[in-house]
Each structure stands twice: as C-alpha cells, then as structure tokens.
Amino acid sequence: MTPDSGAQPRKRTGGRSARVREAVIAATLHQVLDHGIEGLSLGSVAVRAGVAETTLYRRWGSRTALITDAVTQLAELGNPPPDTGSLRGDLRQILEQISDLITRPGVARLLGTAAALDGDPELTAARTAFWDNRFEQISPVIDRARDAGDLRADAQPRAVLETLTAPLYFRLLVTGEAIDNHLIDRCTDHTITLYRP
Structure with missing residues (x-):
C-alpha cells in the first residue's frame, strides 16, 4: 500500500493509552497537592509519570486542562452519587464524601490556591467547569428526592x-x-x- 492510497493510521484504544493517562493524572495530583497549582509544571509531571512532555501537550494542550482533568478525577474517586433510600441518608453521605476529600493532606491548599487565582481566566474557567461537573453528578439525588415529595417542588439541585x-x-x-x-x-x-x- 502506498502512502497516498488513503490508509489512515490506526487509533489506539485502551491499554497503553489508559495507563499513560492514569500515570499522568496521578502525577498531576501529587504535584498539585505537594506544590499547589502555582508550583505545577508539565515537565515535573512528565518526569513523575515517566512520559515525554510532548505527550502532555498533545493530549491535554495546556496546564489548566491537565489540572482540571486531574482535580475532577480526584473528586470522583470513591464518590458515586448516593442512594441510601432516604433523603437524610443521601445528604449525609454527600457531606461525608466531601469531608473525606477536602480533609486529605494538601487538598485544602489546592482549594485555597484555586480560589485565590481569580486573575487567571483559564483557571477560573477550570474551577467553574469542576464545580459544574460536581453539581451535575449529585443533582440526580436532589431530583429523586423532589420527585418523591421529600423536597419542595421548586427546590433546585444547585x-x-x-x-x-x-x-x-x-x-x-x-x-x-x-x-x-x-x-x-x-x-x-x-x-x-x-x-x-
């Protein structure tokens, strides 16, 4: 087959690609928790993850996109929307999940830094996307309680x-x-x- 015969390169799925993403996300979280958002460099993440720095630019494009992906994953780990069978149980479990997350070493620093960096439009957008994602994940709990009559009909999840x-x-x-x-x-x-x- 000749180079101009229309053949397309094969796209890899799963396997190595998934392992690279997992290593990069873990390295990013470690770097952010150790040094804060302001101390994060793609070079350091690449070294810690054992990948080329060009891999990070190719897959994420920017430091902000990488931070957003990593922090979103941090919030999702072990935090499925609860379904305990009662509104009280669900709300309490949401709070316990958040408490477990935000009292981890380094997370308070991460959240404080993110809140303080309002001058960076990319980081502001990343923070907004993170919270929008978090609210979207938990909204079904509130919708379910409202549909069951446990909350007022006009109660909005957010x-x-x-x-x-x-x-x-x-x-x-x-x-x-x-x-x-x-x-x-x-x-x-x-x-x-x-x-x-």
Whole structure:
C-alpha cells in the first residue's frame, strides 16, 4: 500500500493509552497537592509519570486542562452519587464524601490556591467547569428526592447543594475549624428544614 492510497493510521484504544493517562493524572495530583497549582509544571509531571512532555501537550494542550482533568478525577474517586433510600441518608453521605476529600493532606491548599487565582481566566474557567461537573453528578439525588415529595417542588439541585455544602468549605478555607459529625448533622438538618415541602 502506498502512502497516498488513503490508509489512515490506526487509533489506539485502551491499554497503553489508559495507563499513560492514569500515570499522568496521578502525577498531576501529587504535584498539585505537594506544590499547589502555582508550583505545577508539565515537565515535573512528565518526569513523575515517566512520559515525554510532548505527550502532555498533545493530549491535554495546556496546564489548566491537565489540572482540571486531574482535580475532577480526584473528586470522583470513591464518590458515586448516593442512594441510601432516604433523603437524610443521601445528604449525609454527600457531606461525608466531601469531608473525606477536602480533609486529605494538601487538598485544602489546592482549594485555597484555586480560589485565590481569580486573575487567571483559564483557571477560573477550570474551577467553574469542576464545580459544574460536581453539581451535575449529585443533582440526580436532589431530583429523586423532589420527585418523591421529600423536597419542595421548586427546590433546585444547585441551590440545595450549595446550602448543604457551603459550611464545610467555610470552615476549611476561612475559620480552620474542624469538620466533624456535629457539623455534618447540622448541615443536613438545616437543608432538609429549609427545603422540605
């Protein structure tokens, strides 16, 4: 077959490609948690992941896209939308998942840095995309509760989830107080009281 006979290069799926992505995402998370977003370099990620730096530019295109992909994966790990059989159980499990995530070493620094970097439009867009993705993942829990009559018919998933989770981030980023079971119970109770039919 000659070069101009129309043959297309074969696209690889799974296998090595999946392993490369997994290694790069893990390396990115380690770098961000160790050094913050401001200290992340694609060169360091490439060395840690054992890949060429050109691989990162080819697959992600920018540092921001890589950070977004990595942080989104971090939030998704072990955090499937809960279905405990009760609204209280679901809301409490959402809070426990978030608490487990944001109290990991380095994550508070990551979130604080991301919140402070408003001057970078790419990072602002990445942060917005991250939260939009997170809300979208959890929205079915709120939709299900509303359809079952456990929440008001006008309860919007994003508003309910903001009410539920905001005190955790306030403690993490502002007061530094512990995120404990008492706070999780209080957030759950207040949210149910505010949005119950």
